[in-house]
Amino acid sequence: MQLVLEKRAERSRTIALVSPLIAIGLTLVTMSVLFALLGKNPITALGVYFIAPLTDGYSLQEIAVKATPLVMIAIGLSLCYLANAWNIGAEGQFLIGAVAGSWIAVKTQGTEAGHWVLPAMLLAGAAAGALYALIPALCRVKFGASEILTSLMLVYVADLLLDYLVRGPWRDPAGFNFPTTAEFDPVATVPLLIEGGRLHLGSIIALIVVxxxxxxxxxxxxxxxxxxxxxxxxxxxxxxxxxxxxxLVTFAISGALAGLAGIIEVAGPIGHLQPGISPGYGFTAIIVAFLGRLNPVGILIAGLFLALTFIGGEQAQITMKIPLDVTKVFQGILLFYVLACDSLILYRFKLVFAARQVQSGAG
Amino acid sequence: MPDPALAHPAPVQPLLQTVGLTKRYGDFLANDRIDIEIVPREIHALLGENGAGKSTLVKTIYGLVQPSGGELRWQGRPIKLSGPSEARSLGIGMVFQHFSLFDNLTVAENVALGLDGKEPLRAVSARLADVARDYGLPLDPKREVWQLSVGERQRIEIVRALMQNPKFLILDEPTAVLTPQEADQLFIVLERLKQEGRAILYISHKLDEVKRLCDTATILRGGRKVATCNPKLETAGSLARMMVGSEIKEVKPSAERRTTVPRLVVNDLTLQPAELHGVRLQNISFELKGGEILGIAGVAGNGQDELFAALSGERLVKEPGTIIIDGIACGNLSISERRKMGAAFVPEERLGHGTAPRMRLSENALLTGHAAGDMVRHGFINAAATLRTVDRTTETFDVRKAKRDPEAASLSGGNLQKFVVGREILRQPAVLVVNQPTWGVDAGAAAIIRQALIDLASAGAAVLVTSQDLDELIEIADRIAVMFHGRLSAALPRMEATREKLGLLMGGASLDQKEAAHATRA
Structure with missing residues (x-):
């Protein structure tokens, strides 16, 4: 008796919808085991991770805020992946977008510049992200260089450039030597949707992108x-x-969206440029894109779900002393299961009973 | 129907027997309780249309497929095969229709890879040369496969099988890739193998071949055995009836077809291959008028695919005037621009080239229909128009499918081919370039497609048909040219295009004469 994968005649649409749910289920089981090994009660831990953040308004807003960059980046990545172009460097495009937009904010700081500043920043962020993404795209088209490697390597270039700028030329003179720019002027800040809340205009932009x-x-x-x-x-x-x-087209779109997400993040929730503006949004968005089946609506849902794990992870660290890295472990396990479950769309498991005994003597 | 026992008056112990052999894939019965007996010193034909279950049956006999029910018997004893190597150790050999050879390795290396033993390469090489000489199948063990013709490649497969000294040899459509003359040479070898006391299972759908060569024929239809008979006592018509289960519609050439102006002109087309070991197109010139069907014959791999790529615009040529469609030089124009000029194209490979397999038919209608017509407006897809194309194709060409708009891959070969040809013909093209229009298609669908090509030409279009099936070309083409090593012979009018002449050209003969013709024209 053996278990074999048998090819299906047509793609199973049911499994296509159910597969992410199976993956999430398997991830939760694995996480429970992990929590138990860490000496925590799995039920309580999962409750803190996935239920608690949904019960108060502040956390709900925070989920939307975290989901905003994830969804925007993942939408762009899904276009690349659908077209067989493997952009792994959205994190770098995100950072470059943030840098380019911040440049306008820094240069207009304290001037009489009017309401054109924020739109100009968003445009600059998107354009820079697109141009930055075009580097690996052109290398692939012209020289056949693997865009997987080049796009990934450019992440570190962007990271170090940002680091240099906020420690050097753009450092806030009144910032006690902290590596950060000054707080952006109000005209260079993404407006909030709710006075005193966290939700900002970026979430609306993300919805429009979807x-x-x-x-x-x-x-x-x-x-x-x-x-x-x-x-x-x-x-x-x-x-x-x-x-x-x-x-070229999909890399440009994807880079533009990542760059836009970057500048929105800096001009929105953070309010200034500093190192560590991204907890790995560009990489987590890869998981979001696949968990969402490379489908815009699916990505919206998946983005909210992954945002939930960020918030839940923070709360678990505070209340249960579970290290924040567990969130990353969770995301990795999830991607693994998503890709594994995807094979069920084209294949199905089948038990085969076959006598493999050979009865012949001729030869 | 003659009693099969009459063909073998003395009761001979069958070499191989299948008893109620059944193979089920899900709900689909590929083989339904099939009984066959194959005796030594026999060439046994396995006849049937595509999808009749021939391949499944021989794969089961060769150990590649496990039966769902029934039994295999070898020299009277029941056997279970776990894989081809076990079949080979019993003495069952097989030559596949699609060769499994490595282009960059030599003949001897390829053969050594296919043998189960640990014989050193030099010994293999020597034995190979012996067997090849012995059977009159000339092969140089030291040559690399990419340098060889298709016929020579097949020889490697046959010699590889013979080197294991099989008692029973299975050949899957061996003549599909051969010129008539090469086929004749193969038949001599097969006769010799028979005289040596071996049995041969010969899969084919070419009826005259089977009548000529085979002692017994088993006919499959829809997974079942329909009959076992002596093909020499049958007519081609009666065999075809058993295969198809009904009469096949004759293709009727239209009574009057007037040729008009040249609509597709190719001037001295020379093109380097895009791929390693591809074929270089050399000085190809022809002129195709409206109302005319030009056939291009030739063994596969002589540049037909490269010519299609150049004509369709999948590959561009520098000099625009090399390819002229309806008076417009378009050698450097893209496939979409050529479609806008009224050209249409049908590639050989239905799945993956002509269609995206996992996309719906309406999306595949859009694939070739988006450049011209009303399917796209301001960048937005007109879904109703794409569905309309699907419905019209379904109606006009009798495409059978489970639902209105299924995935392309879910259609049978014949029905998908009707869709692929139909979607182009419904655009009423000025020029249609079609590669292997009825390859792997059942007889009914083939007749519909050939009729459609004739009707299209009658309506004034220029039609270029590339095919390996000489009968098909002789049936529908007005003139036939032959491709060999990237060159195209002068076109022969249908009346002069006999199988013998075409066969010689397909083998590369009388090229000098052709080049002389070139010189005088220039």
Whole structure:
């Protein structure tokens, strides 16, 4: 008797929807074991992680705030991944976007500059992210360099550039030598949606991005091009689509969204540029994109769920002294299960009873 | 129907027997209680359309597929095969339709890889040369596979099988890739193997071949055995009826077809291959008028795919005037721009090239329909228009499918091919370039597709058909040219294009004459 994977005739649409849920279920089981090994009560720990943050208004707002960059970045990444372009460097594009936007904020600091500052910052952030993403894209198209490696390596370049700027030229003179810029002026800050709350305009922008991505993928010829290049490259070329050009386009869109998310984060919840503005949004967004089945609506839900793990992780650290790194372990396990469960969309398990005994003597 | 016992008056112990052999894939019965007996000194044909269950049956006999029910018997004893190596150790050999050879290795290295033993390469090489010489299958063990023709590659597979000294050899559509002359040479080898007391199971759907060569024929249809008979006592018609289960519609050429102006002109097309070991196109020139069907014959791998890529615009050529569609030089224009000019293309590979397998038919209609027509407006997809194409194709070409808009991969080969050809024909193209229009398609669907091509030409379009099936070309083409090593022969009018002449050209003969013709034209 053996267990084999058998190919399905058609993709199972049920499993396509259920697979992320199975993955989450398996992750929760694994986490329970992990909590038990850490000497914590698994039920209490999971409660702190996943239930408690949903019970008060402040945490709910905080979830939306954390989900905003995750969703925006993941939407861009999903376009890349659908088109078979592997952008792993969204973290770097996020940082570069933050740097470029902050440049305008720093230069206009204390001047009479009016309400054009914030829109200009957002544009600069998006443009910088797009240009930064085009570097690995061009390297792939022109020289055949693996965009997986180059995009990832550029993350560290962006990280160190940001570090240099806030420790050197852009450091706040009145900041007691802390590596940070001065607080941005009000005209350079993303407005809050609720007075005194945490929710800001960025969440609305993220929602608009989700809707635009849905329309793009479902209704436009460009979206069709993105989908067909990924699943059937030869048919796409026969259809008249240029895969190389699409690598550039999807990387640019993805970089723009990551850069926009970066500057929104800096000009919104944080309010100034400093090292460590991202707890790894660009990498977590990869999980969000796959957990959301590379589908805009799925990504919105997955982004909120992953944001929940950030908030829950912080609370678990405070109330139960569970290290924050456990959150990262959780996210890693989740991605692992998501990818594993995805094979069930095209395959199914089957028990095979076969006598493998050979009865022949001829030879 | 003659009694099979009459063909073998003396009761001979069967070498291989299947008793009620059944293979089930999910709800689908690929083989349904099949009984076959194969005796030594016999060439046994396995006839059937695509999807009749021939491949499943031989894969079961070769140990690649485990049966769901029934029994295999070898020399009277029941056996269970866990894999091909066990089948080989019993004395069962197989030559596949699709070769499994490494292009960059030599003949001897390829053969050594396929043998189970630990024989040193030099010994393999020597034995290979012996066997090859012995059977009149000339092969140089030291040559690399990419340098060899398709016929020579098949020889490697046959010699590899023969080196294991099989009692029973399975050949899957061996002549599909051969010229008529090469096929004749193969038949001599097969006769010799038979005389040596071996048994051969010969899979084919070419009926005259089977009538000529085989002693017994088993006919499968829809996974079941329909009959076992002596093909020499049957007519091609009666065999075809058993295969298909009904009469096949004859393709009727339209009574009057007037040729008009040249609609597709190719001027001295020379193109380096895009891939390693690809074929270089050399000085290809032809002119195709409206109302005309030009057939391109040739053994696969002689540049047909490269020519298709250049004509369709999947690969561009520098000099625009090399390819002229309806008077417009378009060698450097993309496939979408050529479609806008009224050209349409059908590649050989239905799944993955002609369609995206895991996408719905409406999306696959969009794949080739987005450049011209009303499917896209201001960048937005008109879903109703794409579905309309699906519905019209379904209606006009009798595409059978489970639901209105299924995934392309869920259609059978014949139905998907009808869709792929139909979606282009419904655009009423000025020029249609089609590669292997009925490859792996059942007879009914093939007739519908050929008729559609003829009707399209009658309506004034220029149609270029590339095919390995000579009968098909002789049936529908007005003129036939042959591709060999990246060159195209002058086109012969249908009346002069006999199988013998075409066969010679396919083997590379009389190229000099052709080059002379070139020189005088220039």
């Amino acid at each position: 809707i635009c991505a849905f329309v793009l993928l479902d209704r436009t010829i460009k979206g069709f091009e993105i989908r067909v290049v990924g699943v059937a490259p030869r048919a796409a070329r026969f259809g008249g689509f240029n895969a190389n050009q699409l690598v």
